[in-house]
Amino acid sequence: MTENKTFNSRFIVWMVILLAGLGLGIWGVVTTFLSGLQTWGIGDEVPWGIVTASYVFFVAASAGCITVSLGHALGIKGFDLIIKRGVFLAIITMIAGGLLIVMHVGNPVNLWRLITAPNFGSPLGWLVIFYLLYLILLIIDFYLIHKKDFVKARIFGILAPLSAITVHSTLGSVFGFASVRHYYGGAFAPVYFIVIAVVIGTALLLFVTNLHYKFNSKSMSSEMRSVIVSLGKFLGIAIGVLAIFVIWKNLTGLSNPDPSTVKAYQYMLAGPGAWWYWILAIGLGLLAPLILIINRNTRTPNGIMLASGLSIIGMLAARFDFTIGGQVIPIFEDLQHIQQPWADYAATFTEVSIVVLAFSLTALLYTWGSRKLALEEVAEHV
Amino acid sequence: MSKIVSRNVNRRDFLKLGGIGIAAAIVPTLISQQSKASSPLAGKNLAMVIDLHRCVGCGSCSIVCKNENNVDGDVFWSSRISKTTGRFPNVRFEYITTLCNHCEKAPCVRACPTKAMHKGDGGITKHDPDKCIGCRYCIAACPYGVIHFNAGKSHEFWRDDKPLIEGATPSAREVTQAVNGKVIPYYNPARELDKPGTGLRKRGIVEKCTFCDHRVSKGQLPYCVEACPTNARIFGDLNDPNSEVSRILGKFHGMRLKEELGTEPKVLYVRTYSTGTHPKTKGSV
């Protein structure tokens, strides 16, 4: 992460941590390939676990980073300072997301079929196509910015965010389509996912940019400071909008005529999932960052860094809640071969190690990028 | 539809009309439609009627299904909803035997990104192990909880070295080795005859009830139907007005699970599980 490209002790510690994470993750991948998904906590009641939830997090992060960068294409002042880092973050989180989805499937040798013979009636079929298209657009966008071809980059600066919104709302529809699982929100899911993406992406961009300055003991220019603060305000607004969504999602869920839907909400709000939900998803993900951003004294780069960091942790936890919430209550009451009254799902060490791999890989790629690709470069407006 | 195509349009017409490129795309479709027409199940609308009044809740269907289809111990292609309801002394035991409903509008088929889950001849919801990526989206989409994911190798039990009683019984592995070691002791090879991989489903993919397509295509009944001691499971073609299923459904209302979802299940329940009667009185105020 250092600008001066020296291997100071801080950098060495950082690399040791990342390589340890990478090693652990590779162990997880090998274990999964050798022994299969029985090493995970998933099963017929909860077929999608923490790896799937983290996949949603990473795709949201990517889509959010790039949606925020739309500010640059629209010529908003200050965005030229952060756009290159934003596009790069979008690429590497998408790569980490790809890794997670390959790990998620039980039989990856057949994955090529998603491209050669997709089912266009399935949202998952569409998702893969949009996903690849998006990744290509992102890479072209980054290449043009890197080559300082800002005229062409402007076109891709609009196309990439549009395809990001398409990808992430399609991912929302993957959940929404499982219409018997009312917890996922049906038609509401794709819109909900876009708001989530904006929150996670903005938080990630803010956190990484701030961390970059801290790590390298550099001071921010006043222009950079003001971009950080205004993006911080934007994060506050996005979290506020998300909070409204969350309130209504819970209220409509609790009054759903379907008893199993009500049970799923009760599980999260007052049942076994409650501490996780209230402390991590709501407390860290929404309330704490909102307070830090609303309070004028903490609306500083440091305060915003803390707010975005907390929000990232909370949002990751919330993805887990969301994914599990739709599955924890049995799809059929009293069906004897499935667990009643709710399913036990606990992520195993192997599953967690794969999530660690995704984070380590993202951090490693970022470290490489920040040393080799001049991410702090200004992408001029044209 | 398939009949019209095969009568009026032949392959050469297509080549003339559309050029080689277009024909290359259409010919395989035509061929598959022709082969469909020759399939013994084509044009049928297969369904199962379950007469709950005849059912005694013995669970034979669930057990024999395992024999026929090589289904692992804790997996149930055929299962049951059972519950005790009411308030003492007015209590009632309910038992509804379940299986894949072979929904006409199957959410699993719609969800599957690779068409591994698909509608086959006779309206059977089939699964192709060679196309499945193991994403488990079908499990998330099926409203009936009937799809199983093979997280590990199936029939792990038969690879176990530990004897049930030390010094007295052989281990499961020894039993397996005694029957040539390649497959499980009660393996039914007939399951696999039509398509390799459907006999013992491999790791990382899903599996579910197939309406015993391997039997039905040879004119035999699904094995659960065959084995039911009370003839509570009745199988046939809804397109044939003289079939037993059509006749029963003419007499009784066919109840379908989660009917409101519009999945149009092909498993229909008639009458109720209770064998009780009640006196011919009008009650009182």
Ligand code: SF4
């Ligand atoms: S019951 Fe489930 S698995 Fe069977 S056809 Fe319907 S949706 Fe598919």
Ligand code: SF4
């Ligand atoms: S697990 Fe297999 S059958 Fe089920 S949706 Fe995925 S690819 Fe299709």
